[in-house]
Amino acid sequence: MRLGLLACAALVLVACSPGDPGAGGAPTPSVAPTQSPTADSTRTEAAVPEPEQTPQPSEVEQARLDERLRAAAWAGDVLRARRLVERGADVNAKDETQQSAYLIATSEGHLELLELTLRHGAAVDDKDSFNGTGLIRAAERGHADVVGRLLRAGIDKDHVNNLGWTALHEAVHLGDGTERYLDTVRVLVAGGVDVDIESPRDGATPLAYARARGFDDLARLIEVASAQDGRPLDRSTAERRLLDAARSGDGDAAALALRAGARLETRDADRRTPLLLAATHDRVAVARLLVALGADPDALDAIHDTPWLVTGVTGSVAMLEALLPARPDLTIRNRFGGVSVIPASERGHVDYVRRVVRTGIDVNHVNDLGWTALLEAVILGDGSVSYQKIVRILLDAGADASIADGDGVTALEHAQTSDQTEVARILRRAQ
Incomplete structure (x- = not known):
């Protein structure tokens, strides 16, 4: 009996040893020499259950x-x-x-x-029933943004399907030559597709198709791209041309500069990127090209503007729409600490304010002057119909009329002081 009790006691001591795997316990965790884990931390690690395996569907x-x-x-x-x-x-x-x-x-x-x-x-290079890639499918439908995204994903840009066509062939031969197809061809040209491939179907190049269909704009771009390939530009020349094209709005020149090796995020003397220049000068076609190829809508220049922030100053809804696929950061602040809805409200850009409040932008953001978009619309506005509309739009979007400026003056009080009678009436009704 005494021997049996001693044996049991020995078994208990062995089973309680936390560092002995042979006794069924968890091994002592490996610890760096500088660490001193407590007994509690050891017990916690030992008690972590095995992760559950997600059942695979039948x-x-x-x-x-x-x-x-x-x-x-x-x-x-x-x-x-x-x-x-x-x-x-x-x-x-x-x-x-x-x-x-x-x-x-x-x-x-x-x-x-x-x-x-x-x-x-x-x-990415998967094929459909015509042995065509996603790039060919997107080009045929004129989806320039999808074409650009696929090029950035590394898709085979010159694949020939069983109809004998590349993506460029299909954009020209099956497109209608309208703006969306011009955008698509520009993206393909900028992305470096081979513009001289002859179709096994009939021996025709994309240029031949463009001429046959009377698409003069497309034919001109493809012809210049082919000629430029034989006379390559140096990078500095290409980047200068890209910046100039962004300022002037020349979409073909921008595509050709990118094809020649210009960097998408090259900068001018004021740290402005091509996309920022396009936004500043409202060159929407160039912006669409740049966005499709991955240009940064949040690139800051020397005075803390971005392509997105500039849209609040210009009030261009078209540019806003061109930039949205790039997923701009709506919280980036300009040099006055404001987001894009604030300068737009101050300048009376009704259509822009109506559109931008639907993006989820913070309509109650307070800038460094202590003003919201609503306060700026009243303090810097003139109470005219445009500003009345902006005040209504902001209120409907959740603007808080009780937010006061740095001196404790509300938008209603500012409206009353400046004799903006109708604006004051709108604000009173919102209380």
Whole structure:
């Protein structure tokens, strides 16, 4: 009996040893020499449970998920697509017509959906039933922004499908020569596609197709690109031409400069990028090209302006729309500590204010002068119809009329003091 008790006691002591793997306990954690873990930290690590394995869907469940993902892609429903991808839907899974969520995003021009598929392993060079890439599909539909994103993703830019066409062939031969196709061809040219490939189908080059269809703008750009390839520019010349093109609004010259090797984020003497120059001078076509190729909408210049911030000064809704696909940071402040809605309100840009409040920008942001957009619209406005509209738009968007300036004066009090009778009436009704 005494021997049995001693044996039990020995077993208890061994089982309680935290550093002995043979006794069933967790091994002592490896610790750097400078660390001194406490007993509590050791027990905590030992008590961490094994992570649960996410159950893999069955073959039937996987097929259903993939089918639902393709349906969401056709509908352009990014939120539903994201949920399905999180549950394991495959962005590359194809149906019997060789359509996948990724390929659907390229042909339908769903840029946000395309980004989702690229983040989740899209096979960038995958082919459709015509042995065509997503680049060819996007070019044929005139989706310049998608074309630019695919070029940045490293897609095969000169692939020939079983119709005998490259992306450039299809943009010219199957396009209609309108602005969206000019944008698309500019992106392809800037991205370095081969403009001289002859189609195995009929021996025609993209230039021949452009001439045959009477697309003079496209033909001119392709012809100059072909000639320039034989006489390469040095980088400094190309970058000077890019900056000049951004100022003047010459989309073809901008595309050719980029093709020649100009850096997208090159700067002038005032630290302005091509995109910032395009925004400043409201050169929307050049901005669309630059954004499609990945230009930074948040690049700061010497006076703390960005392409996005400048839109609040110019009031250009078209430029605002051109920059939104680049996902600008709406919280970046100008040299006065303001966001873009503040100078727009001060300057009476009604249409811009109406559009920008729908982006989620903070309409109650206070700048370094102690003013919100609403305060600026009253203090620096003249109470005219434009400013009355801006005051209403801001209030409807959630502007807080009770916010006072640095001296404790509210927008209503400023309106009353400056005899802006109608603005004062609007503000009183908002209380």
